[in-house]
Amino acid sequence: MQEPFRKELLAGRTTVAAWRSKPSFYAVSTEDRTIDADLERFMAKRMGAKTIEVKASHLSMISQPETIANLILEAAGRS
Known part of the structure; x- marks a missing residue:
């Protein structure tokens, strides 16, 4: 779950990556020429x-706003 912005986010240090303890969602763009799809996977x-x-x-x-919106809604528990 995304949290409200705090100024400490700009100056503080990260001690634990959020993806290690929070549910994560990912959309692999199969035609991506910036980040290889295998790296995304x-x-x-x-x-x-x-x-x-x-x-x-x-x-x-x-290019696929509805697909990405559905993934975001699923992540938010609204699927």
């Missing part, structure tokens, strides 16, 4: 994320 698997694959380039939220 590796990162998603590493964090134990609920993963979907989207036939899209790097900006899947622009």
Whole structure:
């Protein structure tokens, strides 16, 4: 769950990655030429994320807004 912004976020130090203790969701963009899809899959698997694959380039939220919105709604518990 995303938390409210606090100024400490800019100056503080991270001690634990959130993905280690919070549910994670990941959309792999299969046509991405910026980040290889296999690397995206590796990162998603590493964090134990609920993963979907989207036939899209790097900006899947622009080309596939409904698919990404549905993933966000699922992450928010509203699927």
